Amino acid sequence: MPKPDLKDLSTANEIDLTVKGRKSGQDISRPVWFVHEDEKLYLLPVQGSDTNWYKNVLKNPNVKISAHGQELSGKAKTITEDNEVKEIVEKFRTKYSNSDVQKYYSKFDVGIEFTLK
Secondary structure (H helix, E strand, O other): OOOOOOOOOOOOOEEEEEEEOOOOOOEEEEEEEOEEEOOEEEEOOOOHHHOHHHHHHHHOOEEEEEEOOEEEEEEEEEEOOHHHHHHHHHHHHHHHOHHHHHHHOOOOOOEEEEEOO
16 A cells, blocks of 8 residues: 655645654644655654653654645654754744744754655
């Protein structure tokens, strides 16, 4: 069975991210904002490295991304290098507006990269 194609995400403002709970081991899903560029999705945890779903990704990088009724599984890559995180923040500001990013996000120390395959 071919993998779902999530490459056309131009109409979506958020995707569902599913991670494994680091304590419970249960699947935990939540809507998250994202930026889609080339073959990659960039995610920015709302409370940076203090965000629970980010802590879950650190323990288990296997995640599921779903949008438009399609789902894709893979490994999330954590980004902690300041310049790379700043680039992700700028991409979010471009897509969602500087005021919304400032309103909803409180810490800008980490990001996530997910490659669409």
